[in-house]
Amino acid sequence: MSLTSLDPRVTRLNLPEEMPTIEPKPELDQFETYEAFHQKKEGAAHTYVGPVHAPNEDVAFLFAKEQYSRRFPCVGLWIVRTENVMVTPYSGDGENVYDMMRVEEPAERSAQAEAYEIFHLKKRGKAHTHAGRVMATSYQEALQEARTQFGDKGPIVNVWVVKSKHVLQSAEEDKDMWTTIPEKKYREAIAYKVMDKITKYKEEHKTTAP
Template identity: 55%
Template sequence: MMLTSLDPRVNRLQVPAEWPDLPVKNQLDQWATYEVFAQKRENTAYAYVGPVHAPDLEVAFLFAKEQYSRRVACFGLWVVKTQAIQHTPYVNDNELVWGMINIPAAIRPAEPQQPFEIFILKKRGKAHTHAGMVMASDYPAALAVAKEQFGDQAPCVNVWVMPAAQVFKSAEEDKDLWLTLSEKKYREPVAYKVLDKINAFKTRTISNP
């Protein structure tokens, strides 16, 4: 007996309804997830655009470039493994997450320190945006320092913290990665100059009623 489905592609595969004994798959043998942040305009903050699945960080960057920068303006990409991100609880839009952060200074040793990138979410349903970088010894310390530096930024319903060393960042000299080739102009709406054509049409219509 074959497996039946509403999807004709499954029916064409002629899959047995009862599978023979198969080796058990190892847990977590799939590609890892990576989170992608893009800079959509030059000299603006990086913002979260979505995840990708990839075997390593460099391949994740390539996938991110294809997924999130082919059809939109992009001046830079940051990619980080999902597991490298720690975050605060989410609060409602009318609340401030910084008020939930209370980390004693005693657990924040001065040495050694490393840079952490801080992303904040101003409203549910929006994207996390880069607030800045802090120096700290670990995640809790980074969050405490972030509260001191960015706690006056409201509204704020969630905070992401990640070690800067684990973020794959496009370099300043890599901007030519996103230059649109002349034969790809059709992918950019601005290349069609629609507004110019509309204005020209209006002008002809008014001149020749």
């Protein structure tokens, strides 16, 4: 028996009433998601610019460079696999999420501390910005250390915590990859010299109305 529906297009498909079992998608059927952080100028904090889908970190870095640094100044790029980002709950604008969280005081350290990167969201609709680095033995301890060191810089709507070892960073010697030719500013259309040629052509072929 075929499946009947109020939608005649479905009926015309002659689908069986008993639908076959759908096998789960194979592993890595889709690319992984990575988060990209962009540094606009020397000394500036890295700011979140968006996600990319890629098969590995190196390709994610390439995709992020092409997608997020083509039109605007950029001197550095960080890439993090999405699954490696620990996210806190959100607070309302004007509130400080650190004040609303119950973070237990870290117990005596039994493991060796490692570096964590802390990113703050100051207002909903804006982007997470790198606040600094802390040393801790876990994400929760890193969050507590972040509250101690950066928690008074509120309001802070949301916090991202990432182990430093999970951050793929552009190297100092790679900064020339963003260097553009002197004749134009990055890739803004207005900076191309073709406009000068168009203007010159219009002047040369300008006709006087009768």
